[in-house]
Amino acid sequence: PGTSVVLRGHRGANTGWQAIFHVNPETNDGFIMVTNGGGGQRVYYHIFSAWVRWQTGSELEDWHRAKPPIANKLKSIIDRKGVDDVASIYAGLKENQSEKYDFSEGQLNQLGYHYMGKDDLEKAIAVFKFNVETFPDAWIVYDSYGEALLKQGAREEAIENYMTSVKLNPGNNN
Numbered sequence: 001p002g003t004s005v006v007l008r009g010h011r012g013a014n015t016g017w018q019a020i021f022h023v024n025p026e027t028n029d030g031f032i033m034v035t036n037g038g039g040g041q042r043v044y045y046h047i048f049s050a051w052v053r054w055q056t057g058s059e060l061e062d063w064h065r066a067k068p069p070i071a072n073k074l075k076s077i078i079d080r081k082g083v084d085d086v087a088s089i090y091a092g093l094k095e096n097q098s099e100k101y102d103f104s105e106g107q108l109n110q111l112g113y114h115y116m117g118k119d120d121l122e123k124a125i126a127v128f129k130f131n132v133e134t135f136p137d138a139w140i141v142y143d144s145y146g147e148a149l150l151k152q153g154a155r156e157e158a159i160e161n162y163m164t165s166v167k168l169n170p171g172n173n174n
Contacts, residue, residue: 008023017037018034033047067099067101073093074089077089112144115127121148128145143161143172
């Protein structure tokens with residue numbers, strides 16, 4: 001118990017799924033789980049916690065507990081009030097409730113893809129654009145924004161965003 005272990009990995013989400021991947025590079029033991037639900041982190045967290053206990057003999061720290069997605073909160077507000085104030089709504093929630101929600105770029109991407117899947121390009125593009133403004137160093141946000149712009153027919157602007165995405169991540173094959 002109390003063993004120190006460094007894990008490498010990533011968590012991700014999109015509309016309708018959640019995924020987690022972590023590996024212990026010293027032992028090559030790993031944990032991968034993909035769920036087919038927007039609340040999948042509530043499922044995988046418990047299993048991941050058991051795996052960490054098995055690896056280390058210790059409980060996960062509270063900082064690792066999955067926070068509720070800000071995407072769900074923003075969706076309920078946008079669906080009622082529209083997308084025009086997404087920046088100020090997000091900023092207010094982040095300022096006043098920063099510990100309550102997951103404010104990662106993946107959350108905004110998930111929300112943008114939700115609206116894109118509903119063919120609500122106005123909302124999707126507004127959310128993706130805000131994500132680019134909020135996370136200007138994240139390659140994936142430009143890729144997603146470009147995808148929505150291309151679907152809208154804004155080809156030149158889509159290409160600009162795709163090029164920025166590839167500049168930030170030359171391994172991006174999208």
